Structure formats: structure tokens, C-alpha cells
Amino acid sequence: MKKIGVLTGGGDCPGLNAVIRGVVKSASLKYNYEVVGFEEGFDGLVLPGKTRNLTPLNVRGILPIGGTILGTSNRANPFEYKVTIDGKSEVRDVSKDVIKKIQMMGLDALVVIGGDGSLKIAHELFKMGCPVVGVPKTIDNDIMATDVTFGFNTAVEIATEALDRLHTTAESHHRVMVVELMGRYAGWIALESGIAGGAAIILIPEIPFDISKVCQKINNRKKSGSNSTIVVVSEGAKPVGGGVSILCTSENGGSAERLGGIGNKVGADIGKCTDMEVRVTVLGHLQRGGSPCAFDRILSTRFGVAVVDLIADKRFGEMVCLKGQRIESIALSEAIKAQKRVPTEEGLVKTAESIGISFGR
Numbered sequence: 481m482k483k484i485g486v487l488t489g490g491g492d493c494p495g496l497n498a499v500i501r502g503v504v505k506s507a508s509l510k511y512n513y514e515v516v517g518f519e520e521g522f523d524g525l526v527l528p529g530k531t532r533n534l535t536p537l538n539v540r541g542i543l544p545i546g547g548t549i550l551g552t553s554n555r556a557n558p559f560e561y562k563v564t565i566d567g568k569s570e571v572r573d574v575s576k577d578v579i580k581k582i583q584m585m586g587l588d589a590l591v592v593i594g595g596d597g598s599l600k601i602a603h604e605l606f607k608m609g610c611p612v613v614g615v616p617k618t619i620d621n622d623i624m625a626t627d628v629t630f631g632f633n634t635a636v637e638i639a640t641e642a643l644d645r646l647h648t649t650a651e652s653h654h655r656v657m658v659v660e661l662m663g664r665y666a667g668w669i670a671l672e673s674g675i676a677g678g679a680a681i682i683l684i685p686e687i688p689f690d691i692s693k694v695c696q697k698i699n700n701r702k703k704s705g706s707n708s709t710i711v712v713v714s715e716g717a718k719p720v721g722g723g724v725s726i727l728c729t730s731e732n733g734g735s736a737e738r739l740g741g742i743g744n745k746v747g748a749d750i751g752k753c754t755d756m757e758v759r760v761t762v763l764g765h766l767q768r769g770g771s772p773c774a775f776d777r778i779l780s781t782r783f784g785v786a787v788v789d790l791i792a793d794k795r796f797g798e799m800v801c802l803k804g805q806r807i808e809s810i811a812l813s814e815a816i817k818a819q820k821r822v823p824t825e826e827g828l829v830k831t832a833e834s835i836g837i838s839f840g841r
């Protein structure tokens with residue numbers, strides 16, 4: 481009987497449990513494989529006592545549940561692992577120990593469910609001989625190799641509902657409501673929820689904005705009788721000639737900087753160049769928590785099943801992806817090459833501009 485491992489790495493995302501369930505059910509029912517779950521992302525591969533057997537029985541009921549039953553970490557990286565020795569912390573490469581552990585456990589394959597950071601680690605482990613397969617995950621939808629990632633549509637639904645709610649209070653008070661949304665260096669969440677939620681202005685990382693154009697739009701709206709305006713700001717948005725707003729760089733050994741604060745800056749600037757009252761909402765992790773929408777449950781299930789098929793076909797070093805309506809696969813080496821960013825001269829941006837939405841350009 482084959483034995484496969486599974487872990488969830490990076491930030492949590494609606495649909496992770498649905499992937500785990502898909503993997504476990506398909507591995508067990510279709511192939512009669514055993515499944516071991518590693519807890520807390522790559523920590524589970526490094527630290528002792530962080531494994532658990534996964535069976536169709538113990539993944540029962542997790543399909544609609546947010547987060548990940550295995551836990552996750554966006555800090556644990558076996559190639560740069562933080563250890564504390566005699567009270568001093570240092571960074572070590574423990575990847576060889578991880579490979580040994582996988583061999584000792586008799587694993588025939590390892591499923592890594594993660595975003596670009598985790599998939600890069602998966603690819604490095606594959607290059608060292610580990611039979612890895614990947615599942616792309618992120619609410620940001622910024623992985624080029626797949627048309628869409630699970631979690632993204634749920635985040636868009638949550639943000640759209642927030643915008644609907646902010647409309648009513650904005651209209652009642654004749655206010656400008658600025659809403660900062662997640663997405664890192666890609667504006668997909670802001671763009672899609674901004675259009676779906678009827679925003680008048682959407683600021684995304686791919687289109688540096690001119691604050692005077694933003695204010696002009698708000699003032700023109702007021703002149704033509706619109707007494708309230710919804711401004712969606714992606715956390716990675718930046719002014720022309722300016723930089724991204726960073727809350728803090730690498731936190732507690734984490735490798736990535738935390739973005740945020742641009743919503744408040746834009747709000748303060750709008751307050752200065754219009755005579756309207758402004759309020760700022762930072763939606764934050766509400767976009768990532770809770771139950772996945774139906775689309776994400778289905779995509780996660782398809783990815784979970786397809787990644788086990790990859791293992792059965794011995795297609796190690798590959799990742800499942802969605803192309804049109806089909807689930808396909810791509811080499812991890814290709815998948816980690818580029819980030820998917822919003823095209824600025826076609827598609828949804830042009831659709832939005834055609835109905836008068838401003839990107840501050």
C-alpha cells in the first residue's frame with residue numbers, strides 16, 4: 481500500500497480543507513493509499529510529533545469549514561529554518577533532514593498545498609529527489625500557471641458584500657468610504673469586488689494612481705448629484721512615483737513584508753482635496769476566514785482529486801492548475817516563474833473604465 485503525505489503552507493485560505501478532503505477521499509477510495517497529514521506547514525516536516533493519519537472518516541464534515549485542519553505557517557522554510565541554540569536564534573538549512581524523514585516514514589509522495597512561497601520550497605525539495613506534487617493556493621489569485629486559485633472567489637464575495645453594506649451607510653451620511661482590500665502585489669480582489677460592489681474608484685498595484693485624479697472624480701460626482709463615493713484600494717496600490725505602503729518587513733523570521741496602510745493615506749488625502757467626510761475600512765483577514773463559496777469548494781475538490789491522479793501517474797515535480805474548464809498540470813519549475821498581475825490595457829480594467837470607474841490615471 482502506498483503512503484502519501486500532505487501539508488498546507490503559507491497563509492490560510494478558504495478551500496484548504498476541501499482540498500485535504502479531496503486528497504484523502506480519492507487516495508483512499510480510488511487508489512487505496514494511506515494519507516499522513518503534516519501539521520503547521522513545513523514545521524510538520526521538521527519538528528517531531530507533528531503528523532496525523534488522515535482517513536475518510538476523520539475528514540468528514542470539513543468541506544465547508546474555513547482555515548486548515550492541519551494548521552499552517554508562513555514562516556517555516558526548511559532551507560532557512562529558524563532554530564534557537566543556547567538561547568541564540570540562528571537560521572539553518574535543514575532540508576537534508578526533511579528528505580531523510582520523508583524516506584524514513586516510507587512516503588511515496590508529498591502533496592504541498594500552498595502559494596508561491598510554499599511551491600518554491602516544494603520545487604527545491606523536488607530537485608533534491610523528493611517526490612513532490614503541488615496544489616496552488618491563494619486568495620490573491622496571483623499564480624500565473626492557473627486561471628484561478630481557490631479562495632479567490634470567496635474573498636471577492638466577502639469584499640463585495642462589505643461594499644454593499646458600506647454603500648448604504650455612505651449614502652445615508654453623504655460620505656466617501658475608502659476600503660482597503662488584500663491581494664499583495666496583484667489587484668485582482670480589488671478589481672473584481674470593486675466592479676461587483678459598484679465602486680466609483682478602484683486603485684490597484686498595477687496602475688499607479690494620481691491622487692488629484694481621484695479627488696477630481698469624487699468632486700465631479702458630487703457636482704452631478706452623487707453625494708457618496710466608494711473607493712476600493714488594494715493594499716499594494718501606490719501613487720505615481722511613490723512606493724508600496726509597508727506595515728513591517730519580515731516579521732518574526734517571516735520572509736515577506738506585510739503590506740497595509742495605503743487605505744488610510746488615500747483617505748487622509750481625499751479629506752484634504754474634497755469637502756467630503758471620509759471614513760476608512762480595512763477589511764483585512766475577514767477576506768480569508770470562514771467558509772469557502774461553492775465555486776471554491778468545487779475547485780478545491782477537483783484539485784485534491786487531480787493531485788492524487790498525478791501521484792498515481794508518477795508525475796512528480798508538477799502542480800495541478802485550472803485552464804479554462806479543464807484541470808491540467810504544469811511543472812513546478814514553470815509555475816513558480818511568474819506572478820499573474822492585472823493587465824492594465826485590456827479585459828476587466830477596460831470594462832470598468834467603459835462604465836466610468838476611475839483607476840486614478
Ligand code: F6P
Binds near residue numbers: 491619620739768
Ligand atoms: O497572500 C494572502 C494574503 O492574505 C495577502 O493578501 C496579504 O497581504 C497577506 O496574505 C497577509 O498575510 P498575514 O496573514 O501574514 O498578515
